[in-house]
Amino acid sequence: MTALPLIVGMGGINAAGRTSFHQGFRRIVIDKLNARARQETFVGLATLMNLVSYRDGQLVDQDGKAVAPADIENVFGEQILNGTLIRKIESNHFDPDATPWHQKMTLTPGEQGISFETRKRDLPVPLPSSWQLTELDDGRVKVDIPDNLDIKHHSVRDNPIKAAGQFPTGFQPENLYNSRYQPRGLQATIFGASDAIHSTGIAWEDILEKIGADQVGVYSASVMGQVQNEGLGGMMNNRLRGDRVSTKNLALGLNTMSTDFINAYVTGNVGTTFTASGACATFLYNMRAAVQDMQAGRIRVAIVGSAEAALTPEVVEGFGNMSALANEEGLKRLDGTDTVDHRRTSRPFGENCGFTIGEGAQFAVLMDDQLALEMGAQVMGAVADVFVNADGFKKSITAPGPGNYITMAKSVALAKSILGGEALEQRSFILAHGSSTPQNRVTESLIYDRIADSFNISNWPVAAPKAYVGHTIGPASGDQLAMALGVFAHNIMPGVTTIDKVADDVYDERLNIATEHWICPDMDVAFINSKGFGGNNATATVFSPKVSLAMMEKRYGKEAFAGYQEKLQQVLQAQARYQQDADNGMFGLIYKFGQGQIDENDIKISEQSISVPGFKHDIDLPATNPFEDMV
Numbered sequence: 001m002t003a004l005p006l007i008v009g010m011g012g013i014n015a016a017g018r019t020s021f022h023q024g025f026r027r028i029v030i031d032k033l034n035a036r037a038r039q040e041t042f043v044g045l046a047t048l049m050n051l052v053s054y055r056d057g058q059l060v061d062q063d064g065k066a067v068a069p070a071d072i073e074n075v076f077g078e079q080i081l082n083g084t085l086i087r088k089i090e091s092n093h094f095d096p097d098a099t100p101w102h103q104k105m106t107l108t109p110g111e112q113g114i115s116f117e118t119r120k121r122d123l124p125v126p127l128p129s130s131w132q133l134t135e136l137d138d139g140r141v142k143v144d145i146p147d148n149l150d151i152k153h154h155s156v157r158d159n160p161i162k163a164a165g166q167f168p169t170g171f172q173p174e175n176l177y178n179s180r181y182q183p184r185g186l187q188a189t190i191f192g193a194s195d196a197i198h199s200t201g202i203a204w205e206d207i208l209e210k211i212g213a214d215q216v217g218v219y220s221a222s223v224m225g226q227v228q229n230e231g232l233g234g235m236m237n238n239r240l241r242g243d244r245v246s247t248k249n250l251a252l253g254l255n256t257m258s259t260d261f262i263n264a265y266v267t268g269n270v271g272t273t274f275t276a277s278g279a280c281a282t283f284l285y286n287m288r289a290a291v292q293d294m295q296a297g298r299i300r301v302a303i304v305g306s307a308e309a310a311l312t313p314e315v316v317e318g319f320g321n322m323s324a325l326a327n328e329e330g331l332k333r334l335d336g337t338d339t340v341d342h343r344r345t346s347r348p349f350g351e352n353c354g355f356t357i358g359e360g361a362q363f364a365v366l367m368d369d370q371l372a373l374e375m376g377a378q379v380m381g382a383v384a385d386v387f388v389n390a391d392g393f394k395k396s397i398t399a400p401g402p403g404n405y406i407t408m409a410k411s412v413a414l415a416k417s418i419l420g421g422e423a424l425e426q427r428s429f430i431l432a433h434g435s436s437t438p439q440n441r442v443t444e445s446l447i448y449d450r451i452a453d454s455f456n457i458s459n460w461p462v463a464a465p466k467a468y469v470g471h472t473i474g475p476a477s478g479d480q481l482a483m484a485l486g487v488f489a490h491n492i493m494p495g496v497t498t499i500d501k502v503a504d505d506v507y508d509e510r511l512n513i514a515t516e517h518w519i520c521p522d523m524d525v526a527f528i529n530s531k532g533f534g535g536n537n538a539t540a541t542v543f544s545p546k547v548s549l550a551m552m553e554k555r556y557g558k559e560a561f562a563g564y565q566e567k568l569q570q571v572l573q574a575q576a577r578y579q580q581d582a583d584n585g586m587f588g589l590i591y592k593f594g595q596g597q598i599d600e601n602d603i604k605i606s607e608q609s610i611s612v613p614g615f616k617h618d619i620d621l622p623a624t625n626p627f628e629d630m631v
Helices: 020-028 035-048 069-082 184-199 204-210 232-237 249-253 257-267 282-295 313-321 328-335 369-375 403-419 421-426 438-454 476-490 545-583
Strands: 005-014 052-055 058-061 086-088 099-107 114-119 132-135 140-145 149-157 163-165 216-221 272-274 301-308 360-368 381-389 428-431 460-463 525-532 536-543 609-611
Touching: 005 020, 005 184, 005 282, 005 369, 005 476, 020 035, 020 184, 020 476, 020 545, 035 052, 035 058, 035 069, 035 545, 058 069, 099 313, 184 257, 184 301, 184 360, 184 545, 204 369, 216 257, 216 282, 232 249, 249 257, 257 272, 257 301, 272 282, 282 301, 282 360, 282 381, 282 476, 282 525, 282 536, 360 369, 360 476, 369 545, 381 403, 381 476, 381 545, 403 421, 403 438, 403 525, 403 536, 421 428, 428 476, 438 460, 438 525, 476 525, 476 536, 476 545, 536 545
Parallel strands: 216 272, 216 301, 428 460, 428 525
Antiparallel strands: 005 360, 005 381, 052 058, 086 163, 099 149, 114 140, 132 140, 301 360, 381 536, 525 536
16 A cells, blocks of 8 residues: 655745745735735735734834734735845845956056055965065065056946845844854755644654654755855855855755754654755655655655755856846846836746746655544645656757656656546646746747647646746745645636736647636646756646545545544644744744754664664664565
């Protein structure tokens, strides 16, 4: 019997807001929400952005004046809307109008040559042979240079890329816990993983009471690594800037760190630990490993995710020089204007000129169906499988190829084999990679159109989160999963509202790429698709809560399912408490620095098992020969 990996929690952060309880999704479709959901969304974003805080049982603004939840939109609504989703790059990252750089300059000697004074210890090593030194007092020297002198000096430039999908304005993850000089991507990891665990409505300790210590897995990665000054950025640049490389720069910069931080500071995990980077498909690569381990019975609970905070001048310039990012000149040319709307730089499947980079952290909690039934976990969906295929031989490493045809076809075929043709044709939709490049809009739409033709699908809904949150690189397919779960929960299909119409070269005869949000019927299955640089293609088949619960009931019977429903009520109450706390800005981040460390001397080992202090259940050691027919 193959375990069904169920999504029982999801948390994180991107330009739309917090992931838990669909806050980010709700921000994207804000105009389609009912009054209650709209108010909850504005309140939650206001506290996330530090516009208001919760004190003494009420919300207060920065001056300490009470603000009723019903008044948040009137008072702060415009500021909240303007401070979320894609927008002009804000100064906490860098100034896109005056981006710092070192400009080369050659100084030519005048009649008196080039002369200056400095401290002797600041002289370069080795000293250029033409420099003439005169000793002065207090360890200083006079330097006379008869030749040309090449120098680099601080300057600024007008950056052609000015927009990004940034965390909501005012969100400061470093202030939510003792962040100890950690890169922004790891701060977001702590926030996202905590949010995901709390969103389950089940205490992590209660989960560990039910399973073995080695039946937990954490699967996560970034693509760029941690590129801020606290991580690899500092290691690469500090000496060139005249600063010292710290003891933490290299270690904190590794792309495994999102996994390592969750293990060491959030869950205390001693089970499976896994990191895979697959360019833009990184989230799905890690999801695939977790799903396969769960279906094989190696784990019963998994935290799956990715975190990326790569909004630095260096990374932006790297993608920009590849002509991958939408720049000011290209956008002006598209729109025929002298000004650029930085809210509309990402235009999947429309007339576009490049993607818009973003930052994000997305984490899902998976649980096998039997454990979910036993614990009464709320089911948000199920991951039937994740398919990964490469592109074969190619000329350009960044060009698309045939691998995505294979991953999409496998995912669609799997959904049909499980749910049947009607569900596929009438109640499925696509969360597209939708990067907003001219090449992607053609190649990806052609894949969908051809597969739709092969499987008799017409008017296939396609949504594209990158239109709103940008391309977060590693977590990008996590953004897509979060949107899919939002569609399941709210029956609202997000349109691509950043485009006026679908581009003429898009293959959309069988696709429904709407330019407005629309109310959709209950959907059964979502296809999460990712096309990554280098031929890293992945597609996940994700079932709705309704389908997942029906599968559970068929497997375990009505009586067991009735018992599950009773346990679920307590979980729902716990979830409601966390949602209220989180909406009020009380996130309860889990950060157990140095807590509960295991004394290795207390580990007990026998031929049959190993006992680790702090865990209720022993870890069984392998006792059977898997190669009995060979030995």
